[in-house]
Amino acid sequence: MFKKTTHIAVAAVIAAAFSVSGAHAQSFKAENPQCIAPSNPGGGWDFICRTTAKFLFDLKVIEDSMQVTNMSGGGGGVAFAHVTKERNEDNNLIVAASMSTSARIAQGIYEGAEQDDVHFLATFGAEYGAIAVQADSKYETLTQMMDDIKADPRSVGIAGGSSVGSYDHIKPMLVAQKAGLEDVTQLKYVSFDGGGEAMTGLLSGSTEALSGDFSEMLGFLESGDIRIIAILAPERLKNFPDIPTAKEQGYDVVGANWRGLYMPAGASDEAKEFWSNAIQTMVADEGFQQTLEDAAMAEFNNFGDDMYQFVAGSIEDITKLSKEIGIIQ
Amino acid sequence: MDILSLLGAGFEVALTPQNLFLALMGCFLGTLMGALPGLGPANGVAILIPIAFSLGLGPTPSLILLTSVYYGAMYGGRISSILLNIPGDEPAMMTCLDGYPMAKQGKAGEALSLSGVASFIGAFVATCGLVVLAPQLVKIALLFGPAEYFVLFTVAFATLGGITSTNQAKSAFAAALGLGIAMIGSDSQTGSQRFTFDHIHLYDGIDFLIAIVGLFALSEVFIFLEHHRSSIARKSETPKVGRILPDFKMILRCMPSIGRGTALGFFAGVLPGAGASLGSFLAYSLEKQSVDRAGDTFGKGDPRGVAAPEAGNNAASGGALVPMLALGVPGSGTTAVLLAVLLQLNITPGPLLFTKNPEVVWGLIAALFIGNFMLLAMNIPLVGLFTRVLMVPTRILMPVVAMISFVGIYSITGSTFDVMLMVGFGVAGWVLRKLEVPLVPVILGILLGNQMEVNLRRAMTISDGDWLTLVGSPLAIILWVIAITGFVLPMYFGRRVRARMESNRHE
Numbered sequence: 001m002f003k004k005t006t007h008i009a010v011a012a013v014i015a016a017a018f019s020v021s022g023a024h025a026q027s028f029k030a031e032n033p034q035c036i037a038p039s040n041p042g043g044g045w046d047f048i049c050r051t052t053a054k055f056l057f058d059l060k061v062i063e064d065s066m067q068v069t070n071m072s073g074g075g076g077g078v079a080f081a082h083v084t085k086e087r088n089e090d091n092n093l094i095v096a097a098s099m100s101t102s103a104r105i106a107q108g109i110y111e112g113a114e115q116d117d118v119h120f121l122a123t124f125g126a127e128y129g130a131i132a133v134q135a136d137s138k139y140e141t142l143t144q145m146m147d148d149i150k151a152d153p154r155s156v157g158i159a160g161g162s163s164v165g166s167y168d169h170i171k172p173m174l175v176a177q178k179a180g181l182e183d184v185t186q187l188k189y190v191s192f193d194g195g196g197e198a199m200t201g202l203l204s205g206s207t208e209a210l211s212g213d214f215s216e217m218l219g220f221l222e223s224g225d226i227r228i229i230a231i232l233a234p235e236r237l238k239n240f241p242d243i244p245t246a247k248e249q250g251y252d253v254v255g256a257n258w259r260g261l262y263m264p265a266g267a268s269d270e271a272k273e274f275w276s277n278a279i280q281t282m283v284a285d286e287g288f289q290q291t292l293e294d295a296a297m298a299e300f301n302n303f304g305d306d307m308y309q310f311v312a313g314s315i316e317d318i319t320k321l322s323k324e325i326g327i328i329q
Numbered sequence: 330m331d332i333l334s335l336l337g338a339g340f341e342v343a344l345t346p347q348n349l350f351l352a353l354m355g356c357f358l359g360t361l362m363g364a365l366p367g368l369g370p371a372n373g374v375a376i377l378i379p380i381a382f383s384l385g386l387g388p389t390p391s392l393i394l395l396t397s398v399y400y401g402a403m404y405g406g407r408i409s410s411i412l413l414n415i416p417g418d419e420p421a422m423m424t425c426l427d428g429y430p431m432a433k434q435g436k437a438g439e440a441l442s443l444s445g446v447a448s449f450i451g452a453f454v455a456t457c458g459l460v461v462l463a464p465q466l467v468k469i470a471l472l473f474g475p476a477e478y479f480v481l482f483t484v485a486f487a488t489l490g491g492i493t494s495t496n497q498a499k500s501a502f503a504a505a506l507g508l509g510i511a512m513i514g515s516d517s518q519t520g521s522q523r524f525t526f527d528h529i530h531l532y533d534g535i536d537f538l539i540a541i542v543g544l545f546a547l548s549e550v551f552i553f554l555e556h557h558r559s560s561i562a563r564k565s566e567t568p569k570v571g572r573i574l575p576d577f578k579m580i581l582r583c584m585p586s587i588g589r590g591t592a593l594g595f596f597a598g599v600l601p602g603a604g605a606s607l608g609s610f611l612a613y614s615l616e617k618q619s620v621d622r623a624g625d626t627f628g629k630g631d632p633r634g635v636a637a638p639e640a641g642n643n644a645a646s647g648g649a650l651v652p653m654l655a656l657g658v659p660g661s662g663t664t665a666v667l668l669a670v671l672l673q674l675n676i677t678p679g680p681l682l683f684t685k686n687p688e689v690v691w692g693l694i695a696a697l698f699i700g701n702f703m704l705l706a707m708n709i710p711l712v713g714l715f716t717r718v719l720m721v722p723t724r725i726l727m728p729v730v731a732m733i734s735f736v737g738i739y740s741i742t743g744s745t746f747d748v749m750l751m752v753g754f755g756v757a758g759w760v761l762r763k764l765e766v767p768l769v770p771v772i773l774g775i776l777l778g779n780q781m782e783v784n785l786r787r788a789m790t791i792s793d794g795d796w797l798t799l800v801g802s803p804l805a806i807i808l809w810v811i812a813i814t815g816f817v818l819p820m821y822f823g824r825r826v827r828a829r830m831e832s833n834r835h836e
Contacts, residue, residue, distance in 0.1 A: 040662070046669055050378075069743070070375070074515065074532030081529050109520060111529065157791050163520040190475075190790050191518045193783070196658035200601060203656075206474040206791055219657060219679025295672075 028091065028270035030278075033066045035261075036095045038079030040072045047295070048096035048259050052279070055288050061278045075163075076101055077110040084117045088264045091271035094121065099167055099257040102311055106318035107165065107328050118262045119272055120311045122279045125292045126300035128233040129171045129255030130243075131158075132210045132217050132226045134202060142230040142249045145209065146179035153186035157207035161195035161216070165327040168198075170318075171232060171255040172211045173325055178251040184325050202226065213257055215296035232256075237298075258300055258314075260307075276303050332460060339691030342389055343699055351386075351394040352696060356703045359401020364409050364715075365733055366546045369418035369538060370402035370646075371662035372740070378670060388674040388689055393696040395670055399663055400452060400700050403605070403646045404708060407444045407639055412437060412718050413730065415546040419537060420605040420642035422772055423613040425545070427627060427634030434630050437716045439576050443632055444639040445708040446580050449701060451591045451640035455647025456697045458595055463683070466599045466648075467655045473600055475787035476798050480808040481600070482781035485607055488614040488815035489770055499766045507774015510535055517779070518786055530746040537775045539738055539747055543754025544761070544768050546734045551759040553727045583636040586616050594641030598648020604661040605645035606776050612641025618815065647697070654678050654690065 033056075035049035046068075053066035071079040079095060087093055097120065105113050131142065139145045149156050153176070160168030169191075173184040181187075190207050192198040195216035202210040203225060210217070210226070214237075220226045230246040231237065232255035246253050263275060282288050283301055292299065302310045322328045342348070355377075362373035374395050381391040406421030411428035424444060431440040458466070473481070489500055513524045514534025525531040590612035597608030616637035617627045627634045650667075652658045657678040659665035671678050676686055683690055718726070738751050761768060792798035800806055 040665065047672060050669070071743070072533055074529055075520070077532055078529055111527065154793055163515075163517055165520060188790065188793075190787050191783075192787070193517060196656065197601065200471065200652075200656060200658055201474075201787075204471040204474050206787070216657075219677050219681055223680035225680060294677075 028268065028274040030062045030064070030092050030274065032064050033062055033092045033094070034069060035066055036069050036071050036079050036083070036093065038071055038073075038076035038096065040070055044098055044259065045076070045096035046070065048098070048261065051288075051291060052094070052096075052261065052282065055282045055285060055291075056278055058287075059281060059285060061281050075104055075109060077104070077113075080110045080113055080118070083262075083264050084113070088266035090264050091267045093267075094261045094263045094275060096259075097262045098259050099314070100162075101262070102314040103167055103170075103318045106315045107322050115311055115315055117265060119265045119267065120307050121261045121263050121272070121275055121303075122307055123258040123260035123300055123302045123310065124279060124283050124288075125260075125295075125297040126256045126258040127213045127215050127295075127297045128231055128237075129168075129211065129257065130214045130217055130228050130231045131172065131175070131246075132202065132212070132221075132228045133208065134205070135225055135227050137208065137227065139208070139229060140227075141244075142175070142246055142251065145229065146176065146181075146251070149176055149187070150179060150181055153181060153183075154188050156209055157188045157190050158209045158211050159190050159192055159198040159201035159207040160211045161192055161198040163191050164189060165322065166191075167255070167257060168211050170321060170325070171253070172209075174253045174255070174321070175230075175232075175246055175251045177325075178253055218296050256300070258302075259297065260302070279303070335687060335691045336460065336695060338688070339693075339695035340698075342688060342692035343393060343695035348390055348393050348696065349699070351390055352397045352700050353703055355394045355397025356401040356404075356700055356707060359398035359403075360405035360408075360704070360707070360711075361401075362398070363402030363405025363407075363421075364417045366409055366415045366417055366542050366730075366737060369406070369662075370399050371666055373398050373402045374663055374666045374670075378666070381670075388671075388676060389692040389696075391670065391674065392667075392689065392693050393700075395667060396693060396696055397700040397703075399646065399667065400643075400697065401704060402663075403452070403643050404445065404448050404704050406642075407448065407635075408441065408715050411440045411444065411635070412715065413546075413549070413726075415549060415730065416541055419541060419772070419776060420609045420638075420645065422541065422545075422606070422769060423609045423638035423642075424635060426613065426769065427629070427631050430628070430630030431632065431635060436630065438712055439579060439632070440635050441712045441715060442709055443576070443580055443583060444635050445705060445712070447583070447587045447590070447636040447639040448643040448708075449705040450587050451594060451643035452647055452701045452704075453698075454591045455595045455598065455644040456694065456701065459647055459650055459697075460694055463651050463655050466651045467680075470599055470601060470652055470656070472804055474802075475784045475791065476801060477805050477808065478600075478784040479781060479788055480799065480805050480812065482607075482777050482784070484808055484812040484815065485610060485614075485773065485777060486781075487812040488611070488618065489773070496765070499764075500770045503761070503766050503768070503770035504774045507771040507776075508778040509774070510540065510771075511775045511778025511782075517783055528746075530744060534779070535750065535775065536747070537772060539751045540754050540775050541772055542734045542738055543751040544758035544771060546730055547751060547755025548758030548762055548768075550727050550731045550734075551755060552762065553723055555759075557724065579632050583633050586620070586633040586637040587640040589616060589619070590637035590640035591644040594644035595648040597641075598645030598661075599651045601649075601652040601656070601658040604649060605642045606773075608645030608648070609638040609642035610773060613638040615815070618818065650697075654682055655680060 035053055037046040037049040039045045049068045053068050056062045057065050071082060083095055104110050105115060133139045145156060158172050162168050169189045173187055176184045176187055190201060192201050195212045198210055198212060199220060201207050214231060217226060217228060221228055228243050230249060231243050232246050232253055234254055236245055280303060359373055363370060377395060377398055381394050402418060406417035407424045409415045409417040410421045410424040411432050414425050414429040416422040416425055428440050486504060489504055513531055515532050516523055593612045593615060594608035597611060598605060616633060620633060621627045649661045649664045653664040653668055659668045668678060676689055735748060739748055758768060788798050800809060
């Protein structure tokens with residue numbers, strides 16, 4: 001099953017060279033478009049909507065400016081239910097999505113939700129997970145930490161920015177499983193509200209390690225406060241060649257958190273095509289790629305059928321994984 | 330002197346006509362939004378983000394506009410607290426306790442100008458603190474682990490007795506009620522649902538804005554409805570506005586309170602897990618314990634009870650910028666929104682912000698100073714205008730209050746469920762008022778309950794269930810001492826002082 005997880009990353013590399021087909025005459029035109037960020041202002045989903053709104057308008061893909069609405073609740077479940085129950089035929093609505101969306105569908109956190117309840121439109125970027133320790137920590141390598149965890153799983157506290165069973169939690173569990181820990185649920189995971197708070201948990205010495213997305217750690221890496229002992233990417237990052245991957249240390253785990261959008265399943269085919277093309281135009285823009293790079297995200301594009309297959313695979317992976325480690329039955 | 334030259338460069342950025350105009354507009358809009366119940370600083374800033382972007386403003390001008398709204402809302406929140414007994418935003422809750430009685434005694438003008446000055450001093454000192462101490466303060470914030478945060482929240486609840494002069498048992502009941510309401514929603518540690526009855530709108534718990542607007546604003550409307558037929562006696566109640574110019578003697582007398590409130594508020598603001606509400610609460614309850622142990626004047630219109638929490642909440646809003654800029658961790662809802670803006674402007678807050686983007690940081694700090702002076706200049710003359718609200722007959726005012734409450738709550742989430750919930754809180758608030766149960770501890774419980782719980786559970790996870798971790802650091806022990814003193818002293822002193830006064834009277 002780990003081959004499946006690596007597939008996600010392989011797909012990233014293959015899809016990196018995606019080019020946009022020429023825009024053809026559209027029968028559909030967006031009117032008063034809206035993007036729902038299923039969280040409070042400030043998170044990753046909010047970033048998706050606001051970036052998309054800005055670029056689509058600047059690139060004149062849409063004529064009216066796009067309204068960004070924050071609809072927090074239930075880890076995105078409130079927005080999901082709102083779209084499926086009340087806005088199912090809205091042609092002018094897009095919603096921010098990420099790895100958490102598919103993970104929560106897989107774990108049944110969105111009441112009775114399935115992939116086909118909405119139309120997954122595209123992914124346009126991804127960032128890799130990483131494991132960090134304080135700059136003066138005794139752990140120089142992931143192997144040292146895993147040896148300690150194998151000896152006593154409760155000896156190393158790992159901070160993460162979301163709840164138990166979330167992707168931040170699953171990532172270190174996968175590594176521990178590769179390291180040969182029998183019962184990975186024994187891992188001491190301390191849940192914080194968001195990546196920023198989790199970072200304070202690490203910096204204040206409350207926990208020994210931090211599991212999160214690479215971008216959240218970037219500033220603290222450059223300032224010398226933390227050391228990243230492993231990045232969960234298929235190979236070392238171009239801009240950070242000094243950071244070792246987990247794979248090269250003997251733990252073949254890749255954790256890619258994708259960013260993308262979905263829209264109502266009942267929207268017209270023309271609308272679905274319009275939005276898919278709109279995002280492809282955005283992805284082809286250099287300024288957008290620069291924004292992604294500044295946010296420490298890698299290019300990661302999936303559209304149309306690829307997108308459907310990708311989300312289906314992602315949900316399947318998480319379901320298997322969650323069952324294996326006992327989060328769901 | 331490095332700081333001064335950097336700040337000078339910051340002022341150069343901020344003092345262009347365009348930026349000054351943006352600061353003025355932001356201050357005005359912010360004050361307005363702060364004064365409207367329901368529309369708090371976080372919503373105010375969020376609403377203005379698209380405006381900033383569609384005007385094509387650069388990073389510094391956008392930040393100037395949005396932080397002026399932020400500071401303005403912190404000023405504005407007190408206006409409806411004092412005039413209507415309805416907090417404009419959550420940190421302004423404590424200002425109701427003495428501000429409204431002052432207004433009832435015909436001292437609305439004094440209360441408004443005093444709180445304006447207190448706000449100014451709080452915000453000014455906090456901005457200075459931000460300039461000089463930001464890097465050092467971050468280290469203090471990092472001394473607080475989950476265990477210390479838990480004890481800090483315990484301090485808040487232990488000093489609760491300080492705020493209600495009437496019946497301790499009732500305020501304990503009110504706090505328990507608030508803590509109970511805070512339990513509703515997804516458990517943030519495990520994601521499991523508690524008391525949500527599979528209702529998706531309850532998954533994220535109950536927004537305390539809904540509780541505040543319901544408990545304070547709507548219950549006021551219900552009380553009015555109850556009394557309006559029998560209110561012939563009310564006619565004699567011609568509202569007195571009082572003097573409009575600030576009473577300098579009174580302000581001077583309140584200076585020590587303002588100083589203490591500022592220090593406590595700033596400290597609470599710097600801690601990312603605490604925030605402005607805790608800042609103004611601690612400022613009020615500790616102020617009461619230090620100057621009014623017997624509970625004679627606080628809660629009955631003591632100017633010091635207005636000055637301390639107002640200085641506290643404005644200082645906290647400045648302090649909250651420290652972890653936001655230096656760690657990228659928002660200390661409050663509003664700073665979370667500001668953080669989002671920074672990210673969108675391609676500025677990553679964090680330990681390197683001060684060296685990487687000095688023009689942004691110092692331009693922002695200069696803008697805060699300018700905004701603060703503008704707000705003071707704007708607020709003092711406007712006192713006269715604001716106090717006119719009191720002249721509006723209640724039969725016109727109350728429908729307006731109801732309308733603002735409904736529109737305000739609906740605009741936050743766009744859900745009718747929340748509006749119904751607010752009506753429910755309104756009825757509950759009416760019942761609680763009839764039973765003379767104080768409302769502030771309820772809100773405090775809702776506001777702090779979750780943070781208190783998750784920090785306890787984090788501490789327990791880290792220590793593998795060892796309770797001794799709660800007294801495991803010197804800082805935690807100091808906080809416990811404060812909590813216990815704050816809990817025991819008022820009982821002891823209150824009784825003794827009251828006894829002495831009784832005997833004096835008999836002599």
